[in-house]
Amino acid sequence: MKVDGKDMRPIWFDMASEIVQVIDQRFLPHKLIIEDLNSVDDTIHAIKEMVVRGAPLIGATGAFGVYISLVQENNKGANNEYLVSECKRLKDARPTAMNLFWGVDRVLSAALKQDKYETRIKAALDEALKIVEEEAINCQKIGEYGLPIIEEISKKKNGESVNILTHCNAGWLACIEYGTATAPIYTAFDNNINVHVWVDETRPLNQGSRLTAWELGKHGVNHTVITDNAGGHIMQHGMVDLVIVGTDRTTRAGDAANKIGTYLKALAARDNNIPFYVALPSSTFDWDITDGIADIPIEERDPDEIRYVQGLCNGKIEKVLVPPETSNAANHAFDVTPARLVTGFITERGVCRAAEADIMSLFPDKKKEKNEK
Ligand code: MRU
Numbered sequence: 001m002k003v004d005g006k007d008m009r010p011i012w013f014d015m016a017s018e019i020v021q022v023i024d025q026r027f028l029p030h031k032l033i034i035e036d037l038n039s040v041d042d043t044i045h046a047i048k049e050m051v052v053r054g055a056p057l058i059g060a061t062g063a064f065g066v067y068i069s070l071v072q073e074n075n076k077g078a079n080n081e082y083l084v085s086e087c088k089r090l091k092d093a094r095p096t097a098m099n100l101f102w103g104v105d106r107v108l109s110a111a112l113k114q115d116k117y118e119t120r121i122k123a124a125l126d127e128a129l130k131i132v133e134e135e136a137i138n139c140q141k142i143g144e145y146g147l148p149i150i151e152e153i154s155k156k157k158n159g160e161s162v163n164i165l166t167h168c169n170a171g172w173l174a175c176i177e178y179g180t181a182t183a184p185i186y187t188a189f190d191n192n193i194n195v196h197v198w199v200d201e202t203r204p205l206n207q208g209s210r211l212t213a214w215e216l217g218k219h220g221v222n223h224t225v226i227t228d229n230a231g232g233h234i235m236q237h238g239m240v241d242l243v244i245v246g247t248d249r250t251t252r253a254g255d256a257a258n259k260i261g262t263y264l265k266a267l268a269a270r271d272n273n274i275p276f277y278v279a280l281p282s283s284t285f286d287w288d289i290t291d292g293i294a295d296i297p298i299e300e301r302d303p304d305e306i307r308y309v310q311g312l313c314n315g316k317i318e319k320v321l322v323p324p325e326t327s328n329a330a331n332h333a334f335d336v337t338p339a340r341l342v343t344g345f346i347t348e349r350g351v352c353r354a355a356e357a358d359i360m361s362l363f364p365d366k367k368k369e370k371n372e373k
Contacts, residue, residue, distance in 0.1 A: 001172045001177060001178070001186075001215070001218070001219065002218065002219070003032070003218050004218070008023070009132075009136075009172070009176055009177065010022060010023045010025070010052060010054075010057050010172065010173050010174075010175075010176070011023075011052065011057060011060050011061060011064070011132065011176070012132075013064070013125070013128075013129060019036050019037070019038065020036070020037040020043075020064045020067075020068060021034055021035065021036055021037070022034070022035050022037060022046060022051060022052050022061065023035075023052075023173070024051045025050065025051060025052060025053060025173060025211060026049070026050060026051060027317060028173070028210055028211055028214055029210055029211070029213070029214035030312045030317055031317065035051055037061075037064065037065075037068060038068070039068065039072055040065055040068055040069045040072060040086050040089060040090065042068075043061060043062075043064070043065035043068055043090065043093075044065070044089060044090060044092075044093045046061060047061055047062065047065075047090075047093035047094055047100070048093050048094065050205065053169075053174065053207070054097075054169060054170065054171075054173060054174020054175060054246070055097040055098065055099040055100075055174065055246065055247065055248045055249070055280075055283075055284050056099050056135045056138075056139070056174065056175040056176065056180070056281060056283065056284070057173070057174055057175060057176070058093075058094060058097045058099055058100045058103075059097070059098075059099025059100055059102055059103030059131065059135070059283055060099075060103060060128070060131055060132050060135060060176060061103075062090050062091070062093075062099075062100045062101075062103040062104040062107075063103035063104065063106065063107045063127065063128040063131045063132075064128045065086075065090040065104065066083070066086070066087055066090065066104055066107035066108055066111060066124050066128065067107065067121065067124040067125045067128050069082075069083060069086035069087070069090075070083065070111065070117075070120060070121045070124050071121065073117070078114070078115055078116060078117045078120050080112065083108065083111060083112070084108070087104050087105070087108045090104050091104050094299060095297040095298075095299050096248045096249055096257055096296065096297060096298060096299045096333065096334050097248040097249060097284070098248065098249040098250075098283065098284050098285065098286045099248075099283045099284055102283045103128075103131055103283070106127060106131065107124050107127045107128050107131070110123045110124060110126070110127035111123050111124040111127070132176055135175060135176045135281060135283065136175075136176040136177040136178075137348070138281035138282070138283075138348035139172070139175045139176065139177050139178040139179060139180060139183050139281065139348075140177065140178055140183070141348040141349075142178070142180055142183040142184065142279050142280075142281065142346050142347065142348055143178050143183030143184050143186060143187035144187060145184075145346050145347070145348075145349075145350050145351050146183060146184025146187065146244070146277070146279060146346040146351070147184055147187045147188055147191065149184065149242065149275070149277065149346070149351070150162050150164070150184055150185070150188040150193055150195065150242065151188065151191075151193060153241045153242060154188070154193045154194065157241070159194060160194065161194045161195065161196045161222070162188070162193065162194065162195050162196070162241050162242065163196050163197075163198060163239055163240050163241045163242070164185055164195060164196070164197050164198070164240075164241065164242045164243070164244055165197075165198040165200070165231055165234075165235075165240045165242070165243045165244075165265065166181050166182065166185075166197060166198070166199060166200065166208070166212060166243070166244055166245060167200040167202060167208065167228075167243075167245050167258065167259055167261060167262050167265055168200070168202045168207045168208055168212070168245070168246065168258065168259035168262070169202070169207035169208060169210075169211035169212045169215070170182060170212075170245060170246025170247075170258075170279065171211065171212050171215040171216075172215060173211050173215060174207075174211075174246065175281075179215075179246070179279075180246040180247075180279040180280055180281065180346075181244040181245050181246045181279045182212070182215065182216070182244075183279065183346075184244060184279065184346060185197060185216075185221065185244070186219060186221070189219065189220070189221050195221060195222065196222045196223065196224070197212075197216055197221060197222070197223040197224070198223075198224055198226050198230075198231070198234060198239075198240060199212045199213050199216070199223050199224065199225045199226065200226060200227075200228050200230075200231065200261065200265070201225055201226065201227055201228055202228060202259055202261070203228055203261075203306075204305040204306045204309075204331065205305055206309075206310075207259065208225065209225045213225050228261050231264070231265050231268055232264075232268040232271075235268050235269060235271075235272040235274055236272060240269075240272075240274055241274070242274065242275050242277070243265055243266070243269045243274060243275070243276045243277065244277045244278075244279055244346070245258050245259075245262050245265070245276075245277075245278055245279070246258060246278070246279055246280065247278050247279075247280045247284055248284065248334060249284060249285075249286050249292075249296050250278065250280055250284055250285050250286065250292070250345070251285075251286055251289045251290050251291065251292045251295070251296070251339075252285060252286070252287050252288075252289070252290060252356055252359055252360065252366075253290035253291070253292075253339055253355070253356040253359075254339030254342055254345070254353075254354030254355055254356065254359060255290075255291065255292025255293065255296070255336050255337070255338050255339050256278045256280075256292065256336065256337050256339075256342060256354075257292060257296045257298070257334045257335070257336045257337075258278070258334060258335070258337065259333070259334060259335075260332055260333055260334055260335050261335065262335055262337055263335040263336065263337045263341075264335075266337040266341040266342065267341065269341070270341050275343040275344075276337075276341060276342055276343050277342070277343055277344050277345070277346055277351075278337070278342050278344075278345050278346070278354070279345070279346040279347075280345060280346075280347060281347065281348055282347060282348060282349070282363060282366070285359070285363070285366070287366045287367075290356065292336040292338065292339075293336050293338070296334075296336055298332060298333065298334050298335070298336075299332075299333040299334060300330070300331060300332055300333065301331040301333050302331060303328070303329035303330060303331050304329075305331050306323075306329040306330075306331050307321055307322060307323055307327075307329050308320060308321055308322070309322055339354040339355065340354075342354035345359065347362060347363075349362045349363065350362055
């Protein structure tokens with residue numbers, strides 16, 4: 001996507017220096033800083049500390065991490081034990097997003113097919129680059145499949161603005177291009193449909209007000225930042241036509257984990273008869289589980305993310321303490337929206353209902369893969 005006229009992705013492989021580079025998302029929207037990932041430790045740090053974040057991007061970063069571990073191995077011979085243990089360290093960086101395990105395992109298995117160090121390192125890089133391109137195309141398709149949902153509402157409203165609420169950042173910064181939840185929005189906007197986005201600020205790290213608002217603004221999409229608690233009120237007053245969110249892990253029965261607070265939006269949407277869609281590439285499905293509440297691991301992050309708020313002060317990025325210094329804080333980073341509250345999934349293969357049979361009929365190959373395990 002374009003930032004001030006320049007094509008940008010949140011991660012790329014610089015061919016000249018042969019270094020993986022990322023946008024450091026911790027300082028957006030106020031500073032656009034680029035970081036190099038030179039080691040597995042750098043890669044783990046980037047994922048853990050949310051230099052990079054968002055399920056598909058975490059997957060792509062983990063995928064490059066496998067290549068980076070081989071560069072670091074520094075021609076010690078193709079050592080399987082070393083590679084597998086570095087992959088485990090990468091997968092331990094964050095627990096909820098399925099894409100991390102998927103991305104690391106996919107590159108690991110491509111690398112393990114090669115016995116020689118030189119061919120192994122090439123296979124790892126090729127596979128990581130392939131993942132990046134595939135995820136970009138998947139997000140483009142999510143945009144195309146999601147477009148008719150917005151188009152239909154726009155027609156019913158005689159071209160009046162379609163008001164879409166989204167939570168967290170499931171935009172191109174969280175993916176590679178277009179985003180998941182934002183892909184249908186960008187596609188609608190590019191097709192001259194009048195859209196307006198309610199952007200939940202998304203405490204504690206404000207991925208909505210910092211990242212989604214920045215992205216939408218750079219693309220020229222009309223948007224308004226609201227507090228996380230405003231959604232129910234604006235839904236009751238007819239100010240929301242549609243909710244679209246992303247997800248970090250979705251079970252094959254349709255329970256979807258996403259940034260904390262998503263579940264409450266789904267409840268409010270159901271109470272107000274507003275369609276609630278979850279947009280995701282197939283890399284985010286966990287084909288092995290059905291019960292999201294029991295089986296999706298929910299990350300608990302550093303309570304200081306709740307206690308301190310970061311922003312721009314006199315040209316400098318500063319953090320300030322909000323609650324009393326002695327108060328405890330608990331930072332549950334995700335919640336699970338049960339399938340019964342989801343109107344449908346928007347995937348790279350089309351739109352389906354949030355039910356196991358419907359999901360599996362879009363992805364029959366995954367059922368087969370599972371049975372073959
Ligand atoms: O903690 P984060 O910022 O990694 O959480 C990200 C989200 O919850 C996104 O909504 C999710 O990854 C979907 S991304 C397309």
